Amino acid sequence: DGGITQSPKYLFRKEGQNVTLSCEQNLNHDAMYWYRQDPGQGLRLIYYSQIVNDFQKGDIAEGYSVSREKKESFPLTVTSAQKNPTAFYLCASLGIGSTEAFFGQGTRLTVV
Amino acid sequence: AQTVTQSQPEMSVQEAETVTLSCTYDTSESDYYLFWYKQPPSRQMILVIRQEAYKQQNATENRFSVNFQKAAKSFSLKISDSQLGDAAMYFCAIKAAGNKLTFGGGTRVLVKP
Numbered sequence: 001d002g003g004i005t006q007s008p009k010y011l012f013r014k015e016g017q018n019v020t021l022s023c024e025q026n027l028n029h030d031a032m033y034w035y036r037q038d039p040g041q042g043l044r045l046i047y048y049s050q051i052v053n054d055f056q057k058g059d060i061a062e063g064y065s066v067s068r069e070k071k072e073s074f075p076l077t078v079t080s081a082q083k084n085p086t087a088f089y090l091c092a093s094l095g096i097g098s099t100e101a102f103f104g105q106g107t108r109l110t111v112v
Numbered sequence: 113a114q115t116v117t118q119s120q121p122e123m124s125v126q127e128a129e130t131v132t133l134s135c136t137y138d139t140s141e142s143d144y145y146l147f148w149y150k151q152p153p154s155r156q157m158i159l160v161i162r163q164e165a166y167k168q169q170n171a172t173e174n175r176f177s178v179n180f181q182k183a184a185k186s187f188s189l190k191i192s193d194s195q196l197g198d199a200a201m202y203f204c205a206i207k208a209a210g211n212k213l214t215f216g217g218g219t220r221v222l223v224k225p
Contacts, residue, residue: 031211042118042203042217050211058212088155094211099145099164101213103157 002027006091006104013078013085013111021076021107023091031094032074033101036060036087043090049074078109085111114139116204116216124222125194132179133189133219135204144208146180146187149215151201160202163187191221199223 004025013019023032031050035043045058049068063082068074074093078085091104115138125131137146148160163171163180170178175192191198204216 033213035215040121040218040220043215045212045214048212056210056212059214090155090157092157092213094207094213099147099162099207100159101157101207106155 004091004093004102004104006089006107009105009107011107011109013109015111016080017111018080019078019085019109019111021078021089021091021109023074023076023104024072025074025093025102026072027093027095027102028071029093029095029098029102030071031096032068033092033094034058034064034066034074034076035090035092037090037106038087046076046089085109114141114144114206114208114212114214116206116214118204118216118219120219121217122220122222124224125191126224127194127196129194130190130192131194131221133191133202133204133221135187135189135216137185137187137204137206137216139185139206139208141208144206146178147205147207148176148178148187148189149203149205150198151203151218153200157203161189194221194223196223196225 007022033048034046047066049055065077092101094101146163150158179188201218
């Protein structure tokens with residue numbers, strides 16, 4: 001089945017450590033996105049990528065980094081520079097010419 | 113830059129009644145798409161309805177319909193005959209040139225039996 005997979009579902013890290021969240025899709029979508037969602041809040045765009053080896057900052061990119069070496073994969077690294085990293089992170093993908101974004105199940109990151 | 117604003121943090125509706133969720137947006141693009149997504153407690157994002165900006169006719173999907181006012185940059189969602197399963201967070205979103213997909217802050221819908 002085609003879809004978008006985020007792993008792991010829950011992630012715990014100590015403060016000061018970098019952590020990488022995985023996002024993989026087999027939908028052959030060109031565009032991929034990372035969003036952050038805080039409790040009771042909306043989705044805020046961190047980074048997005050339209051094609052391999054290219055990505056753009058979203059509205060809250062500080063403290064995060066991404067790479068897009070393969071079409072299927074768009075990992076997000078939460079660095080120690082991110083002041084409040086504890087949040088729910090959603091990955092999405094979108095096909096060129098399509099208007100429906102598909103979302104992963106999300107990763108709940110807790111930094112202690 | 114593009115922005116989406118949802119001014120209602122929470123709305124309550126009686127089962128079988130109708131509720132309307134507000135959304136305003138801003139973009140400098142003339143060609144764009146607008147969406148409403150539903151996020152139930154499972155947190156899985158589900159597309160409810162979409163509207164292409166160049167289409168004047170309002171989109172409808174079963175009990176869900178929109179009121180698209182392009183000049184006012186308004187895109188409200190009407191849920192008719194509300195059901196218990198409609199209880200969720202609802203997000204308005206816009207996709208313009210460059211594939212940037214921006215969401216609003218969300219409206220929580222509570223359905224009373």
